Amino acid sequence: MTTTARRASTAAGQRTDGGPARASLILAIICISYFMVILDNSIVFTGLPQIRSDMGFSETGLSWITNAYVLVFGGLLLLGARAGDLCGHRRMFLSSLVVFSLTSLLVGAAQSQWWLIGARALQGVGAAVLAPSALSLLTRSFAEGRARDRAMAAYSAVAGLGAALGLVVGGLVADLVSWRAGFFLNVPIGVVMMVMAVRFLPETERRRGRFDIAGALLATVGSTALVLGIVDAADLGWTAPLTLTPLSAGVVMLGLFVRVERRAAQPIVPLRLFAGRERSGAYLTRMLYMGAMMGFFFFTAQFVQSVYHWTPLQAGLAFLPMTLVNFVVAVQVPKLLERFARPRVLLAGVVLTTLGMVWLSRLDLHTPYPTGVALPMVLIGAGQGLALAPLTSSGVDGVAPADAGAGAGLVNTVHQIGSALSLSILTAVAAAVSTDDAAADIAARSGAALTGSATLLALAVVAVLTLIVPMRAPRNARSRYRRPAL
Template sequence: MTRGSTSTAPVDGPGGPAGEQAARPMVAVPRGSVTVAVVILVLTQLMLVVDTSIVNVALPGIGRELGFSSASLSWIVTAYALSFGGLILLSGKVGSLIGPRRALLIGVSVFIVASVAGGLASTAAVLVAARAVQGVGAALAAPSVMVLLIGVTTPGPQRSRALSMFVLAIGSGAAVGLLAGGVLTQTLGWEWVMFVNAPIGILVLAGALRRLPELPRRRTSLDITGAAASTLAMAALVFAFTSAAERGWSSPVVLGAFAVAALSGITLVLVERRHPHPVMPLAFFASMRSAGPLLSMLVIPAGQVSFLFFTTLLTQQVLGFTPIQTGLALVPFTLGLIITNQLTPRLLPRLGERVIGVAGLTGLVLGIAWMSLVAAEAGPDTSIVTVLLPSVLLGLGAGATFAPVTAVIMHQAPAEHLGAAASLNQGLQQLGGGMGLAILTSVLTGTGSLENGLSTTFLVAAAFPLTALILFGTWARRIPA
């Protein structure tokens, strides 16, 4: 892993870790077809990234129409994150077994069907189920994007341009999703934040069938039990926290969910100790030097995803913003992220991962805490500029955070576990977002009302990046040149 680079997909694809794949193109592709193939793959990545944010602006409208409670509304976000994050620990190896092109085609097909089903949903349960299936499709497709991108490009300028487009898709995806979500919700209805994936997905499928080559397959053992146990443990925890907000902490349902989470966690540890290719190698948690950065990657998205979710509720349900105004208010977050994401690789060689990461995490803490003050003073006269400023600070912090944290995680991973480290890195991001949102939904519900509780909820949300700041700042070490 080069210093300052980011990883959003497992590197354990056909032919071994990314370092081996990067040495040469894995298949010969005509020059003109390489450009088309790269565009198809970047469009696929953009579609998957956009779907993590496009529903945020539509949440109030969905809640009103389908009868979601304040606590259950978060499941629209967490259902996608849990299935995506839990299954991506396994799906990179599935792509190795069946071929990354085939995995991408199957994943995108599942994603399209689930998107249409979500748009047609007439009940809350159907929509949440559709979002979970969307996450399954995304988990299967996402690892293959990077593997195929490396496989069809030649090392040097061609691959550098392709990776730059890939990073741009990741960086701009949130902004595209927030803007598109606002426009679609206000003009066509919330259903179109789901339906829009169908034409884009069909375009991806048509292009992939004609222009993407298949790469060599590789035999590997699948840790299905480990992936299932980790996903079940996190899902049970999220369900417990979400249910506690409505049922109470002493409810048998809540206590049962915590029991399932504990048993699943114990099962995960027992399985991973024996499996030759575990999805979550216990060696990563043998010392805080390696566990600290990994655990920080679990709590960083918990604050960031929650910021976007609760800011949407603040702007539309308290301040009376339209969906388009809400999207515009959150776009500066992504612009700030893109700016520092581009600057970070240039600063890392001089300042090191620890300094840049600590600075970024400090920005996250201050940005969320600032929004707590905005929520406390929110009223009819609150302007959109008041919301813009914390969003900018949070985006600047986020852009300076993920590259150094990811670089440290990958550098400290044993060579035989590089693929697992990359998968775990992305999986923890998705799972952490779902976990944080569930905890903070419980906090908001416990305050009694949306207007009075958002300030407290944002303040508690700031504790997540603060925890990451302590973990990363204490145990991260600068990567040698």
């Protein structure tokens, strides 16, 4: 049997062995494991007031609890994706579950600011391998078309629900036990997923190659320097040397990153991934969209606790209008994609999210929850439910099998780096607002930051319209399902 034939046989076997029941188990393992990663992006939000009180964080310092995680996560994602290509995605998936579970234990046991931030950074290392391995296993297990669209809808629903439910879970455990308990929960879940993965997940073919260490370091350090400069600008001003130095260094290192990737024999980001207009548009839109959503979760969670004086649990439950609508809409996306072209579904989702964010950004010290927070969240939840699945599909469809890991890694990288950069910008915007009252400060800063999130979403709408919406609509949106399964 030729090498090509063996690869085709392996790919087909991974997609069909065991029938629907096995496919459902594979999808469940991938989604639950990815749920842990997304959960840890948001589980701290409802615990932030407790963490600030316990450890004495400043307003801008508090953002590093999130940024330490998402920066390392985003910066090493590409290297993690490459590791899956070279070492096997299941093997790396299992290794990352071990790292993620152990570092979650370290986060829960943190006794100082630097311990907490350092443990969050280490947790990002595990997430950087787990997320692209999960997405690569999903794309290799489900053929393009109806099967993959349904799997992507479930995967994307997990992304949306994980972010929202993280607030509820974080609020519940912070209220009843401590903010630390949410991280301890990852340990037993991680152990169960390891056992299930060994039993049911297929291994992918290992390929010979090298790790692009220079590219990974430049991407991680460059993006970290940019975030550091933006955060420092909130305290020192944009013209201060301690602001301009990391900003300049970040721009230089990211420029060197592009140069290294052009010359590398086996780059972590093959620049050919940007050749497709729709895929490039999906990367840009995802960066803007997820950056806006990170600001939404970060500032809204603090607003309802500081202005309404709600408990962490009540703050988590405050996001239920978004969570429930998100879930209801997300499960309908596969049916919608059968009737409408994917770019149109994506555009509707981004527009709805933008309208909800503009509405929410009007909040102030006297904003009532039902009409000023809950109703805008309904629009935001509906928009996110519509947007994430087609956005993910647009970022991975058409990628060659040899670039599967890099393609999956890049989707997650723009997600995390966009989140970190945007949160830093929004934190700087919020820090510039000051009043004579603590609660009024939070309200005014939240309104300013959410206005920034609405601006990012408006830019995302422009990106979808100019890069993703096709020049001419396909003759039949259903035609793409007629191709034979691979």
